[in-house]
Structure formats: structure tokens, C-alpha cells
Amino acid sequence: MSNVHNSHVAYTIPLAIALSLILGPLLSRRDIYKICFLQFVAVTYTIPWDSYLIRTRVWTYPQDVILGPTLFDIPAEEVFFFSIQTYITTCLQILLNKPILTAIHLHNESDLLDPVGKSLWPWKRAGQLVFSLGSVIPVLLREGDTKGQYMRLILVWACPVMLMLWTFAYQLLLTLPWTTTWLPITAPTLYLWVVDTLALRRGTWSIESGTKLGIQVWPHLELEEAVFFLLTNTLIVWGAVAFDNAVAILDSFPVHFTTVPGIPPPTLMFKALLLPTSDYDTARLEGLRNALTVLAQKSRSFYLASGVFAGRLRIDLILLYAFCRVADDLIDDAPSAEEADKWVQHFTNFLNIAYSSKGNRKRVQQALDPFPPKAQSILVLLPTEKLPSGPLYSLLDGFRIDQEFFNTGSRQNPPIKTFADLERYASCVAGTVGELCLNLIYYHDPDQGTPAETKGKCLTAGAKMGRALQYVNIVRDVKTDADVGRCYIPSDWFDKSTQCSAEFRTEEIPHHRKRILDIAFTIYAENRDAIDALPYYARGGIRVAVESYMEIGRVLRERMRQGRPLDFAGSGKKGRSSVPKLRRIWVGWKTMMGMRGAV
Known part of the structure; x- marks a missing residue:
């Protein structure tokens, strides 16, 4: 049995099962829809990027540590990881958000009667600036020394999506309790840092020395891997929050959305996200x-x-x-x-x-x-x-x-x-x-x-x-x-x-x-x-x-x-x-x- 397969059996699958047992009785049809939707997006978006990393030998794995099947040169165990990480983090986000009525965290930023809403606009612009720079600067630095190539590729892959998600969900990300936004990011990230440290120490996979910065968060945990897990969990949680934001808009404003299906289609949810905050009913x-x-x-x-x-x-x-x-x-x-x-x-x-x-x-x-x-x-x-x-x-x-x-x-x-x-x-x-x-x-x-x-x-x-x-x-x-x-x-x-x-x-x-x-x-x-x-x-x-x-x-x-x-x-x-x-x-x-x- 492969080392990567053993890692899933020992670390990710038991955690996924535990969360399923805890959350299972509380899952609604919308929750299941959210899990499936985010898994589809995460897997389809990550496969081309990860395949490029392997083909360009930014990171490699010994042939004797995997089962054998690959998809676009990506080991089956790695593709499974994209799915199970998304599942684990999304389940934790759903569980922590069950008591929350998301609608009360929506704000009309044009209404003087909503002081919280007025205070959000500068934060929105600041976040957009940061993620825009994170998307552009690594592209400008791609020529020349390959040192730091892996970090640049991580930022180019993650920051454009973070820019989009921040633009759609910044209100909730700024006003929801930290236990429902940052906790479901940090808890899985710390867990995966430990798991990845064990995998790197065993040689399950490795980052090519010419493409990394050579900085370690702690022994055997490369900075690039730490940032990768932090950003992937951030993308998952922010995607879940953007999903919640769309649903909250649909549910809260019957004047704009007369009827809402139990499982709203992506087109309707996107329409909700595009509704100007000035149209939100403050009263x-x-x-x-x-x-x-x-x-x-x-x-x-x-x-x-x-x-x-x-x-x-x-x-x-x-x-x-x-x-x-x-x-x-x-x-x-x-x-x-x-x-x-x-x-x-x-x-x-x-x-x-x-x-x-x-x-x-x-x-x-x-x-x-x-x-x-x-x-x-x-x-x-x-x-x-x-x-x-x-x-x-x-x-x-x-x-x-x-x-x-x-x-x-x-x-x-x-x-x-x-x-x-x-x-x-x-x-x-x-x-x-x-x-x-x-x-x-x-x-x-x-x-x-x-x-x-x-x-x-x-x-x-x-x-x-x-x-x-x-x-x-x-x-x-x-x-x-x-x-x-x-x-x-x-x-x-x-x-x-x-x-x-x-x-x-x-x-x-x-x-x-x-x-x-x-x-x-x-x-x-x-x-x-x-x-x-x-x-x-x-x-x-x-x-x-x-x-x-x-x-x-x-x-x-x-x-x-x-x-x-x-x-x-x-x-x-x-x-x-x-x-x-x-x-x-x-x-x-x-x-x-x-x-x-x-x-």
C-alpha cells in the first residue's frame, strides 16, 4: 500500500468520517448542495494547476509511494486529497455556522441609518488592492531566477479567486464572528501542516530545491507548503461564505427575488451577488x-x-x-x-x-x-x-x-x-x-x-x-x-x-x-x-x-x-x-x- 494512501487512511479519512457523524444529522439539502458545488469547483480548478507543477517538476513524488493511477500526471491520491480537503473544511464551516442567521450580517453601505455598512467600504477596497497585487506581481517576477517559482505559482493561482470571493463576500467575512470564518480556516490548516510535515519527512513527496525559497516554518515544513494549505483552506471557506452570502440575499429580500427554489441554481445565486448593496432593505x-x-x-x-x-x-x-x-x-x-x-x-x-x-x-x-x-x-x-x-x-x-x-x-x-x-x-x-x-x-x-x-x-x-x-x-x-x-x-x-x-x-x-x-x-x-x-x-x-x-x-x-x-x-x-x-x-x-x- 502506498505512503500517500496510508496518509489518507490515517489522517484525512478518519477526520472526514468524524465530521460526517457530527454534522450528518444537521445537514440540509442546501448544505449538501454547497458541499458538492464547492468540491466540483475546487477539483476542476486545481487539476490544471497541479498538473503543470508536476510536469514542470516544481514538485515531485517517488513512483513507489503511490498506487499508480494518475489523471493528467496527478496521482489519484492527490486528486482525492483535493476532494477530501474541501469536504473536511466545508463541513467544519457549515457546522460552525449552523446557529448563525447570515441575513443579519448584510448591510446597506449607502444608507446613513446603517453605520456598519458605511464602515465596510474602505475594507472592501483595501482587500481588492491586496489581492490584485498578489495576482499581478508574481506574474511580473516570473522571468529570471527560478528560486521562489513555486511560491509565485501559488499566488498566481490563488489570488485572482480570492479577489473575486472577497468582492462578493467581504461583508460577511468582516462582520461574522471569527469562530465562523477564521476558525474553520486555521483549524484544518494547522492539522494539515502537521500531516504534511510527516509526509515530507518520510519523503512521500518533495519540492525541487531550485524552485523553493528554502525557508521552513518548522523542521520539514517548507514555507510554500504552509502557504498552500493556508490559501486552499481560505479559498474553501471564502467560497462557502460567498455561497451563504448569495443564499442570504435571496432569502432576505422577497421584493427583489419573489420566489426562491430550495436548491437555487448558480445563475440565480450569481444574480443575488450582483445585487447592489444600496438595494438592501435596511429596515x-x-x-x-x-x-x-x-x-x-x-x-x-x-x-x-x-x-x-x-x-x-x-x-x-x-x-x-x-x-x-x-x-x-x-x-x-x-x-x-x-x-x-x-x-x-x-x-x-x-x-x-x-x-x-x-x-x-x-x-x-x-x-x-x-x-x-x-x-x-x-x-x-x-x-x-x-x-x-x-x-x-x-x-x-x-x-x-x-x-x-x-x-x-x-x-x-x-x-x-x-x-x-x-x-x-x-x-x-x-x-x-x-x-x-x-x-x-x-x-x-x-x-x-x-x-x-x-x-x-x-x-x-x-x-x-x-x-x-x-x-x-x-x-x-x-x-x-x-x-x-x-x-x-x-x-x-x-x-x-x-x-x-x-x-x-x-x-x-x-x-x-x-x-x-x-x-x-x-x-x-x-x-x-x-x-x-x-x-x-x-x-x-x-x-x-x-x-x-x-x-x-x-x-x-x-x-x-x-x-x-x-x-x-x-x-x-x-x-x-x-x-x-x-x-x-x-x-x-x-x-x-x-x-x-x-x-
Whole structure:
């Protein structure tokens, strides 16, 4: 067996397998498309250049270290390396970018309301200058001494492509977190430096002494090889970022791109990249940023699950959930019952105008005027044209029930007297959200093949699952709710001599919390299989959202069995049980892995 083949078996193939196992459950069709597209480009672009290096003996390899087959004088193992390096680096880039909504990193560079966008232009020009010089100077120096020929060929091969990719993707490369851009470059580069050092030390291949600079990064690692691996990984990651940039533009601006296929053709993606940044909708992008911030702060379970969704569905789900959280915060945090009632009326008026056939921008803006600026930026993006109005009005009914706790006489006549009252409340504030999410899923379904009967059953199951998640929420927040004068445990469950707020530590409370939690898990068990009837493209995201939230219920059950207090300050809000971040990630990954196994 050849030395080169052994290197793949020992170093590259195991890493590719490991990344496949980790990333596999999270891969979307667009991710697979991106991997295949980048591999095709990388292999076809590299073969002519590498063949030239071998034919001109810039680098050579002993015949006894390869299997034998060649393509344009390139050993089969080397061609395989082009593919597997691209696969490894692209997989790492996809994995690290899963939590990121790329759209929020787009900027209008001509809009004074987007200061970040204005600051990007000088960096764009500086990068273009550097890569232009890197493309031209090595060509001008090609005559004369062959020393340094390999480095010049590397720069001439890489810099023109880097110039193109920088021009297309500089916004994301400058504004995305470094862990999603530079980390997937540096980690594979350092790994391949070590692997290449071992190969050069064994004599698997060598650079001709007359064509290299003679500088080593460390013993046996030539500078040219170090630069080659750095630049190739940079090209791969930048190519992946340019791909993401095109898709983000397509998904973010329906005014310019009315419909977007699940697998957009290269021509459409190129058209998106050519859209001037001055045509970017600044208000829409700012609303998306505010919506994602609300989601990250107020609903970490759904924030985690949102990374499993893709395209315009992900954007619309984020906007819907952010609307719900904004409404909950403004009404719930109002300083008085009267102020809370005003916010309910403001939201009602907004929905009336938004769903009115006579609605126009001026009337919508008038309805938005009472809201804080950040709330306005989110509310105006609510995809009302894709959602039924009924569940949104029911959501406001749930907030009205919340406010009844502060009415005079609520202690003697609480709003949640019976389990039927609790069920109605949970249906209003959470069952509606489940129904709305599924409406968006069916709206964006690329296949549009779900029978009406199946759709109806799934919508019903979604509303029930929403109630189950709300019951978990209620069990978690008994103490924090009691501190503000609310008790969602039905009053007729208590002995007449006790009251929830005054006798919080009574022995009845743990029993009632367990009772509600058991009901939640029963509903969950009865309806979780309905997720399998959802369109496949969204099935995983919904299951991750449900399972990550039900994990809070499992944490509560664990503490009940262990006799530990349920009310504690975790990583979330004070006094609320919280699932550690790593556990939530593990639950999400395990859920997706289980789905892939079932398929």
C-alpha cells in the first residue's frame, strides 16, 4: 500500500468520517448542495494547476509511494486529497455556522441609518488592492531566477479567486464572528501542516530545491507548503461564505427575488451577488437583527432550534416568535393593569390594521406609533400574509387572562379556577403559537403535497403540543409567578383553607406541580408522532424545538425524584430552572440523529 494512501487512511479519512457523524444529522439539502458545488469547483480548478507543477517538476513524488493511477500526471491520491480537503473544511464551516442567521450580517453601505455598512467600504477596497497585487506581481517576477517559482505559482493561482470571493463576500467575512470564518480556516490548516510535515519527512513527496525559497516554518515544513494549505483552506471557506452570502440575499429580500427554489441554481445565486448593496432593505435587516436578539434573550430553546430550519421559513419563524415575545414583554412588564390593558389594545389595533383589506403603510405606521422603535421594527415584519389572524387574536386573549390576576377581587375569584380554565389559557398563549408555526411550515413547503386531512390533524396536534410546552413553563415558574401575584394552578385543586400566593410552601404545591407536569408529558406522548407527518424539510426543526423545551420538563422531573427544590437560579432568569447550554445542544443533536436513523 502506498505512503500517500496510508496518509489518507490515517489522517484525512478518519477526520472526514468524524465530521460526517457530527454534522450528518444537521445537514440540509442546501448544505449538501454547497458541499458538492464547492468540491466540483475546487477539483476542476486545481487539476490544471497541479498538473503543470508536476510536469514542470516544481514538485515531485517517488513512483513507489503511490498506487499508480494518475489523471493528467496527478496521482489519484492527490486528486482525492483535493476532494477530501474541501469536504473536511466545508463541513467544519457549515457546522460552525449552523446557529448563525447570515441575513443579519448584510448591510446597506449607502444608507446613513446603517453605520456598519458605511464602515465596510474602505475594507472592501483595501482587500481588492491586496489581492490584485498578489495576482499581478508574481506574474511580473516570473522571468529570471527560478528560486521562489513555486511560491509565485501559488499566488498566481490563488489570488485572482480570492479577489473575486472577497468582492462578493467581504461583508460577511468582516462582520461574522471569527469562530465562523477564521476558525474553520486555521483549524484544518494547522492539522494539515502537521500531516504534511510527516509526509515530507518520510519523503512521500518533495519540492525541487531550485524552485523553493528554502525557508521552513518548522523542521520539514517548507514555507510554500504552509502557504498552500493556508490559501486552499481560505479559498474553501471564502467560497462557502460567498455561497451563504448569495443564499442570504435571496432569502432576505422577497421584493427583489419573489420566489426562491430550495436548491437555487448558480445563475440565480450569481444574480443575488450582483445585487447592489444600496438595494438592501435596511429596515428589514434591522428588524431581523432585533428579532433575533429578542429570541436569543427570551427563548433559548427556540433560538437553538431555529438553526435547524433554513431559508425564508427560518426568517418567518424568527419574526413570528419575536412578535410573541415582544407582546408578552410589553404587556407582562407593564407597571399597572391599566397600562397592560392599553398595550393589549395597541396590539389589537395593530392586528386590525395589518389584516384589514384597506390597510396601507400609513395606517400601519399609525398603528405602530405607540410601540418602542425596536418593537416597531419587528412588528412591521410580521408575515401576516402567510398567517391566519385568529390565533394571533387568541394570543391576546391569553394576555387578557394574565391581567385578570390584578383585578380587584381576583383572590376570591381567580381567573384560573378549574383545569378547563388552565387549558383555555394554555391554548391561548401557546397552542396558538404551535398552530401559527405549522401554518408557516405548510406555506413554505417546497413540495406542497400534504393532504388536507393530514394538515388538519397536524395543526390540531401542534396546538396540543403547544399547550404541553406551556404546562412545562407553568410548572417551572410557579414561584416567580407567585412573586408577582399570579397562580396558574387551578384554585379548585387546593383545600379551601389554602391559597397559592399566601401559602406558597404548603405541601400541596409540589403535588400540583407534578400533576401538571404529568399532564404535559401525557399530551407530549400522544402527539409527538404527529411530527413525522409534517413536511420532511421542517420536521427536524420542530422536533428539536419540542424536545429542547421538554428537556426543561425532564430536568424538573429529575429534581422531583431527587427531592431537590424546583425553584433555583440557573443560567436563565433568576428563579427559573434552566437546561445547561451543552445539554440543550446534545438534546438537539441526538434528536436529529434519531430522525436520520429512523429514515
